[in-house]
Amino acid sequence: MPQYVQFKLPDVGEGLTEADIVEWKVAVGDTVKVNQEIIEIETAKSLVELPCPYAGVVTELLVSSGQTVDVGTPIIVIDTDPGGAPEAAAGPAAEPAQKLVESENEMSGGVLVGYGTKHASATRRPRRVHDGAGPASSEAAPSASSSGASRPTPGPQQSNATQAPPSGGTTRTVLAKPPVRKLAKDLGLDLSRVPGTGPGGIITREDVETAAEQEKTAKLVNYPGDDRPWLDGGTVSDDGRQTRVPVRSVRRRTAEAMVASAFTAPHVTVFTTVDVTKTMKLVARLKEDRDFADVRVTPLLIAAKALILAIRRHPAVSASWDDETQEIVFKHYINLGIAAATPRGLVVPNIKDAHRMGLHELAEAIGELTATARAGRTVPQRMQDGTVTITNIGVFGIDTGTPILNPGESAILAFGAIKQRPWVHHGKIKARWVTQLALSFDHRFVDGELGSRVLADVATTMEDPTQGLVWG
Amino acid sequence: MQSSSVPSLVKEPGVIQPDLDGVTTPVGSFDDDLIQLLTPQGERVHHETYSARVEDLDLHALQGLYRDMALVRRFDNEATALQRQGELGLWPQCLGQEAAQIGSGRALATQDYVFTSYREHGVAWTRGLDLRKILHSFRGQDHGGWDSAAHNFHLYTLVIGSHALHATGYAMGIQRDGDVGTGDPGRDRAVVSYFGDGATSQGDVSEALVFASVTAAPVVFFCQNNQWAISEPTARQSRVPLVQRGGGFGIPSVRVDGNDVLACYAVTQEALERARSGGGPTFIEAVTYRMGAHTTSDDPTRYRSRAEEDYWRQRDPIARLRTLLVAEGTGEDFFEGIEAESETYAEDVRAYCRALSSPDPITMFDHVYAEDHPLVSAERAWFAEYEAGFTGEEAHR
Numbered sequence: 001m002p003q004y005v006q007f008k009l010p011d012v013g014e015g016l017t018e019a020d021i022v023e024w025k026v027a028v029g030d031t032v033k034v035n036q037e038i039i040e041i042e043t044a045k046s047l048v049e050l051p052c053p054y055a056g057v058v059t060e061l062l063v064s065s066g067q068t069v070d071v072g073t074p075i076i077v078i079d080t081d082p083g084g085a086p087e088a089a090a091g092p093a094a095e096p097a098q099k100l101v102e103s104e105n106e107m108s109g110g111v112l113v114g115y116g117t118k119h120a121s122a123t124r125r126p127r128r129v130h131d132g133a134g135p136a137s138s139e140a141a142p143s144a145s146s147s148g149a150s151r152p153t154p155g156p157q158q159s160n161a162t163q164a165p166p167s168g169g170t171t172r173t174v175l176a177k178p179p180v181r182k183l184a185k186d187l188g189l190d191l192s193r194v195p196g197t198g199p200g201g202i203i204t205r206e207d208v209e210t211a212a213e214q215e216k217t218a219k220l221v222n223y224p225g226d227d228r229p230w231l232d233g234g235t236v237s238d239d240g241r242q243t244r245v246p247v248r249s250v251r252r253r254t255a256e257a258m259v260a261s262a263f264t265a266p267h268v269t270v271f272t273t274v275d276v277t278k279t280m281k282l283v284a285r286l287k288e289d290r291d292f293a294d295v296r297v298t299p300l301l302i303a304a305k306a307l308i309l310a311i312r313r314h315p316a317v318s319a320s321w322d323d324e325t326q327e328i329v330f331k332h333y334i335n336l337g338i339a340a341a342t343p344r345g346l347v348v349p350n351i352k353d354a355h356r357m358g359l360h361e362l363a364e365a366i367g368e369l370t371a372t373a374r375a376g377r378t379v380p381q382r383m384q385d386g387t388v389t390i391t392n393i394g395v396f397g398i399d400t401g402t403p404i405l406n407p408g409e410s411a412i413l414a415f416g417a418i419k420q421r422p423w424v425h426h427g428k429i430k431a432r433w434v435t436q437l438a439l440s441f442d443h444r445f446v447d448g449e450l451g452s453r454v455l456a457d458v459a460t461t462m463e464d465p466t467q468g469l470v471w472g
Numbered sequence: 473m474q475s476s477s478v479p480s481l482v483k484e485p486g487v488i489q490p491d492l493d494g495v496t497t498p499v500g501s502f503d504d505d506l507i508q509l510l511t512p513q514g515e516r517v518h519h520e521t522y523s524a525r526v527e528d529l530d531l532h533a534l535q536g537l538y539r540d541m542a543l544v545r546r547f548d549n550e551a552t553a554l555q556r557q558g559e560l561g562l563w564p565q566c567l568g569q570e571a572a573q574i575g576s577g578r579a580l581a582t583q584d585y586v587f588t589s590y591r592e593h594g595v596a597w598t599r600g601l602d603l604r605k606i607l608h609s610f611r612g613q614d615h616g617g618w619d620s621a622a623h624n625f626h627l628y629t630l631v632i633g634s635h636a637l638h639a640t641g642y643a644m645g646i647q648r649d650g651d652v653g654t655g656d657p658g659r660d661r662a663v664v665s666y667f668g669d670g671a672t673s674q675g676d677v678s679e680a681l682v683f684a685s686v687t688a689a690p691v692v693f694f695c696q697n698n699q700w701a702i703s704e705p706t707a708r709q710s711r712v713p714l715v716q717r718g719g720g721f722g723i724p725s726v727r728v729d730g731n732d733v734l735a736c737y738a739v740t741q742e743a744l745e746r747a748r749s750g751g752g753p754t755f756i757e758a759v760t761y762r763m764g765a766h767t768t769s770d771d772p773t774r775y776r777s778r779a780e781e782d783y784w785r786q787r788d789p790i791a792r793l794r795t796l797l798v799a800e801g802t803g804e805d806f807f808e809g810i811e812a813e814s815e816t817y818a819e820d821v822r823a824y825c826r827a828l829s830s831p832d833p834i835t836m837f838d839h840v841y842a843e844d845h846p847l848v849s850a851e852r853a854w855f856a857e858y859e860a861g862f863t864g865e866e867a868h869r
Contacts, residue, residue, distance in 0.1 A: 010558025013769040034822070035553045046771025053557040126863050 003081040005054050006062075006074035013045040015197050021067045021075075022047065030058045032078065039075065044214070056080035176203040187212045254346050261407045265321065265442040269402040270452050274459040275423055277433045282465045286359075295363035299435075300338075300392050302465060303415050303458070304362060307390060308334055308355055309471045310457035317454050318387050319410050321444050328445050337389035337406055338366060340373035348406050349378045350386035390415055400436040410446055413458065414438040437462070506727050506759065509734040512787040514795025516734075525738035531800055537578065537733050538797060539810055541570040541790045544594045546814035547603050548764075550821045551610070555768045559825055560610045566593045568731070568763030571789030572696050573666075574598060575736025576758070579744055580664065581657075583624065585642055587635040588666040590628040591696075595666060599625040604824045613828050614835070632667070633674030636693065639665030640680040643689035643747075652690045653750030662690040662747035664740075670701025672717055673709045681721040681755070688752035692743040693718065695755065696730055698762035703775040718755025730760030731789040761787070833859060 009019060022040040026032055035051040038058075042048070060077035063069050174191045176184070180203055184191045187208065194211040196203035236243050279302045286297040311318050311334055318331045336354035340347055349372070351357070351365040372378050389406045394417040403412040416436040423432035439455040461467045508517050509526060529537075548566050555563040566573060573594025580586065580598065588595055597603055601623050608617030609628070616627040629635035643663040646652060651661045671677050672695060684691050697714050699706050706714065718725030724746070728739045736758055743754035761784035765772050772781075794807070837852040 008558065010556065011561075012556055014562055035550075045769055046765075047773070048556065048771075050556050051553040053559075127861055 001081060001084040002059075002079045003056075003084075004059060004077050004079055005056075007050075007053055007076045007078065009041070009063075009069050009071050009073050009075050010050070011071045012041070012048050012050070013043050016043050016045065016071060017195055018068055018070050019043045019048075021063050021065050021069060023065055024061055025049075026052075026058050026061075026076075028058050028061060031082075032056060032058060041069075052076075052078070054078045054080050057082040174203065175201055176208075180205050180208055184208045189215065257407050258404050261405045264323070264407075265405050266444060267402070267405065267440050268443045268446075268448060268451060269438050269440040270448070270455050271400060271436060271438045272455055272459045273434060273436050274463050275425070275432045276418055276435050276462045278464055278466075279462045280418070280433045292360060292363065295360060296367050297363060299394075299418055300390065300415060301359070301363050301366060302462060303392075303413070303437075304336060304338075304354070304366065304390055305359055305468065306458045306461035306465075307388065307413055308336065308362075309461055309468055310454045311388065312355060313457055313471055314450060314454050317410055317441065317446055317450055319445055320387075320408050321442060331387045333387065335385055335387045337386040337409070338369055339389060339391040339406075340370050342373050342376060347373050347378050347383065348386065348389055349373055349382040350389070352385075388412065394418060394435065400438045402438060403440050405440060405442060409442075411439055411441040411451070411454065413455075414440075435462075506729055507735045507739055508729040508732050509738060510729075510732045510792055510796060512731070512792050514792045514799065516796065519735075519738075522735065522738040522742070525741055526734045529734070529737070531797070531802065534793065534797060534800070535802060535806060537574055537737075538790070538793050539813075540574045540578070540597060541594070541733065541793070542810050543814055543817055544570055544574065544597050544603070545790065546818050547597075547821055548593055550818040551607060551825075552764070552768060554607075554822065554825050555610075560607060560768075561612055562610055562767050562769060564591045564767045565762075565764030566591050568761045568784065568789070569696055569698055570594050571733035571793075572694075572730035572736050572758040572760045575733040576664070576666075576694055576740040576756075579737050579740040581661075581744070581748075583651075583658070583661045584744065585624045585626070585639075585646075585661065585663045586666070587626045587639040587642070587663065588628060589632070589635065589668065589671070590630050591668070592628075592666045596623075596625060599623040601625055604821055607821075607825050608828065611825065611828055613831055616839075633671035633676040633680075636665045636667055636671065636677045636680035637683075639663045639691050639693075640684045640687075640689055640753075643684065643691035643753075644687055646690055647687065652748065655749075660690075660748035662692060662744045664692045664694055664744070666694045666696065668701065669695065669697040669699065669706045669709065669714055670704065671695070672714050673701070678717075678721075681718065681723060681753075684753040685721045685723050688750070690747035690750070691753045692740065692747055693723075693753065693755045694740065695757050696760055697757050698730075698760050700762050700766065700772070700776070702766045702770060703772075705776075713757065715755065715757035718757075721755075723753050723755045725755040725757070727757045727759065730758030731787050731792070733789060733793055760789075763788075 011017075012019070019041040020043075022042050024039050026036075026038045032038060032052045032055065034053065034055045037049040038052045039050050040047065041050060056078040058076060059079045061075070062077065063073065063075045069075065175196060175198075176191055181191065183205060184194065184203075189208060189212055191203060191208075194203050194207050197207055198204040276299065279299055282302060283297050283299055286292045315332075316330070318334060320329045320331070322329050333353050334355040335350040335352050337348045337350035340349065349369050351362070351369060354362060354365070357365060369378075369382070372382070386406055386409050388409055389403075389412045391401075391403050391412060392415045393401050393403075394415050397417050399419075400416040401414045403414045405412050414437070416438070418433050418435040420431050421434040422429050423434055424430075425432055437455060437459055439451060439458070441451040441454075443451075457471075461471070507519060507522055509519055509522060511517055545567065551560060551563045552565055554560050569591065573592055574597070577586075577595040577598025586592075586595060586599060593603060593606060596606060601618055605617040606628070608614050618625070618627070620626045626635070626638070629638070640663075646661050646663065651659055654660055665680070667677065677693075680691075681693065683689065684693070695714055697706055701709060710717070713727060715725045715727040724743075726739050726743070728735045730736060739756055743756060746752065746754055763781070763784060797806070834852065834856055837848055837855070840848050
C-alpha cells in the first residue's frame with residue numbers, strides 16, 4: 001500500500017526562517033534514494049543542496065523554482081512503498097490525505113533542531129486545573145474573576161505581552177527591550193516584521209540590525225523574481241495588441257532610481273564634439289603593447305581615464321547632496337560606475353577607488369566589472385557608493401544623449417559613437433575620428449562653469465592623450 | 473627562519489595592506505621541515521627520525537587505519553545529510569582532516585586524556601566513543617552525550633581555544649598526582665589538546681602555552697591547521713608558520729603533513745612519549761585542509777576558490793593510504809568490505825539519530841555538579857512541581 005511522506009523545508013543554517021527554491025533535481029515519478037540530492041535552495045547564508053531523507057517515488061513537488069518558502073513548509077511528497085498494492089478499498093479521493101504519514105513526530109521536536117521556532121513560540125501548553133494555591137497561580141492573575149472552572153479564555157483585557165496570539169496569526173506580539181525599540185524606530189523599522197531570536201522570541205539588538213541590513217540590501221537587489229528576464233510572465237491583452245508585464249527586478253529598480261534621480265536632482269547637460277583621432281591611435285598602439293596583451297583596450301578606457309583626470313583637477317565635482325542633513329558631501333575618492341546592459345536589464349556597478357588605478361589596472365577593472373555584470377553576478381556592494389558614471393551609448397551607434405544621474409552621484413558622462421567625419425585639421429578638411437561627449441550634472445551643487453570645465457578637460461585629454469602626462 | 477621571505481606589511485606610508493596572494497600555503501612549499509612519511513601519491517618517504525616509528529605498523533595495522541578513516545568519513549557525511557534534512561541543528565564536518573585525527577588518536581594510550589574542540593570526530597572514534605552519541609548535542613538533546621571519564625575524552629568544547637587551558641591544567645594535575653616520569657608504561661599519562669589554526673589567535677592558547685612550558689606539563693598541543701578559521705585564512709592570522717608559535721614559548725615544535733596518517737601517528741607518538749617521561753609539552757602543527765564547510769551554516773564558495781579545493785582534493789588523506797595499501801598487496805575485496813560496512817554503519821547512524829527522543833526536562837539538573845548541591849536540588853524540586861502543573865498529553869513539548 002502506498003505510504004506518502006512529506007519532507008518539510010528544514011532550517012539548514014541556525015535560525016533561518018525561509019529559503020528560495022532554486023532548482024528541483026527530481027521530477028514527479030522519479031525514484032529517489034536516501035541522501036540523493038533532490039533540490040537546490042538558497043538561504044540568506046548559502047546555496048545548499050538538500051539530500052532526500054526517504055527512499056521511494058516522488059509523487060508531488062509542492063513548491064516551484066523561484067518561490068520563497070517558509071521553513072517547515074512541506075516541499076515534496078514521496079511514496080515510500082510504491083511497490084505495494086496501488087488501489088486499496090478506501091475511496092480514492094480521500095486516500096492521499098489519509099495515508100499521509102505525519103512525519104512531525106519522526107522529525108525533530110526541539111528548538112535547536114527542526115522547524116519554525118517562531119511558530120513554536122506562539123503556542124502555550126495548557127495548564128492543569130488548580131485551586132489557586134499551586135506553583136503557577138500567577139498565570140491566571142490577569143482575569144481576576146476566574147472562578148477556577150477551566151482554563152481562562154482569552155479576553156480583551158488579556159492581550160498583554162504574555163498572552164500568545166492564535167497560532168498562525170500574522171499579528172504577533174512584539175517582545176523587545178526599550179533600547180531595541182528605540183533603535184528600530186530610529187532605523188524606521190517595523191518591529192512586528194522582525195523575527196526575534198532571543199529567549200522566548202525576544203527581538204534583540206542584533207535582530208534589528210540584521211533586519212535593517214537585509215531591508216537595505218533587499219531594496220537594492222532582491223525584488224521577487226530578480227533572476228528572471230524582466231519581460232517574463234507578461235499577459236497579452238485579448239485583442240493581442242498589448243502585453244502587460246509585472247514590474248519587478250532590475251527593471252523596477254532602474255525605474256525607481258531614474259524617477260528618484262530625475263525629480264530630485266535638477267539636471268543640466270552640456271555637450272562637446274571632439275576629434276579623438278589621437279585617442280584612436282593610442283588605443284591601436286596599446287593593443288600591440290605586450291603589457292596590455294591580457295586586457296581589452298578600448299576608447300572607453302581612455303575616456304574613463306580622461307574623466308578621472310578631469311575630476312582630479314576639479315575635485316569639487318565629486319560630491320553628493322545630503323537632503324536630510326542639508327549638507328554637501330565631498331568625496332575624496334572616485335568610484336567610477338560603468339553602465340552595463342545585461343540580460344536582466346541595466347546595472348551600474350562601479351570600480352572602487354578608480355582614482356588610484358593606473359591605466360592597466362583600470363582596464364582590468366573594467367573588463368572584470370562588465371564580465372561580472374553580463375554574467376548576472378554583480379553583488380550589491382559593487383553598485384553602492386558610486387560617485388560618477390560613464391554610459392557608453394556609442395556602442396549602440398548613437399551620437400549623444402542626455403543621461404540621467406545615477407542616484408547619489410554628481411555627474412554622468414555619455415560617450416557617443418566614434419565616426420569618421422570631415423573635420424578642419426591644420427587648416428584643411430580631413431577625415432578625422434570624431435565623437436560627442438555629454439555630461440549631465442546635479443545643478444544643486446555643480447554650477448555650469450564647473451560642469452563645463454570638467455567636460456572640457458575630458459575632451460582635451462581625449463583630443464590629445466599626452467595632456468594626461470601634464471595632468472596625471 | 474622565514475622572516476626574510478615575509479613581505480613587508482607597509483606598502484605605502486600609513487596604509488596597511490597585507491599581501492594576501494596565495495592565502496593558502498600549500499603543504500611543503502613554505503617549510504622544508506614538514507614531516508612526511510607518505511606522499512600525496514601514496515609513496516613512502518624515508519625520514520631518519522620518524523620512519524622507525526611506523527616500522528611496526530604492518531599491513532593489517534595500515535588497513536585498520538584505513539578503516540578508521542573511511543568509517544569516520546562516512547559517519548561525517550551521514551551527519552551532514554541529517555542536518556540538511558532537519559534532523560540536526562548544526563554539523564561541523566571533519567572532512568579532509570581524518571589523517572590528522574586518526575593518526576594522532578591512534579598514538580594515544582588508554583590512560584591519556586584528550587580535550588578537543590567540536591570537529592574531532594576522528595579522535596573520538598579512536599577513544600572508543602560511540603560516534604552516534606556526538607549527535608545528541610547537535611540535535612539539541614543534551615549538552616554532551618557521553619561520559620568523558622569512561623573514554624578519557626572530554627566533552628566537545630565549542631569556545632575556541634579555551635580547552636587548551638583545561639588541558640594544561642589537567643596535565644599539571646597529572647604532574648601533582650605523580651603520574652609522570654615514573655617509567656611505568658601503565659601509569660605515566662599525558663594530555664592532548666586539539667585545536668585549529670584559528671584558536672592560535674586566541675589569548676587562551678598563548679596562556680596555555682606559557683603555563684605548559686614553564687611547568688613542563690605533560691601536554692601535547694595538536695594544532696590542526698586546516699587553513700581556514702571559518703572564512704579567515706591562516707595567512708591573515710600569522711605571518712609565520714604556526715609551528716613557530718611553540719618555539720617562541722620554548723616548547724619543542726614540529727610541523728607535520730596533516731593529511732599523512734603515518735606521519736601524524738609518528739610525531740604524536742614521540743610527543744606523547746616526551747610528555748609521559750617528564751620531558752614537557754610539544755606543539756604539533758598538522759598541515760591539513762578543511763575540505764567541507766566550517767559548519768552546515770557556512771558557504772565556503774563565498775570566500776575560497778574551486779582551484780584551491782581541487783589542489784587539496786588531490787592531497788586527500790584517505791586516497792593516498794588506499795594507494796599505499798594497494799601497492800603493498802591489499803586486494804579489492806578489502807575495500808569492498810569497508811564500503812559495505814560503511815553503508816550499514818550509515819544506516820544505523822541515521823536510524824539512531826531519528827529515534828532520539830526529547831529527554832525528560834528534569835534531567836537538565838543531573839550533571840550540574842558532581843555531587844548533590846542544595847541550590848540545584850531545590851530548583852529541581854521546584855521544576856518538577858511546575859512541570860506537573862501541565863495537562864498530561866501536552867507535556868514535554
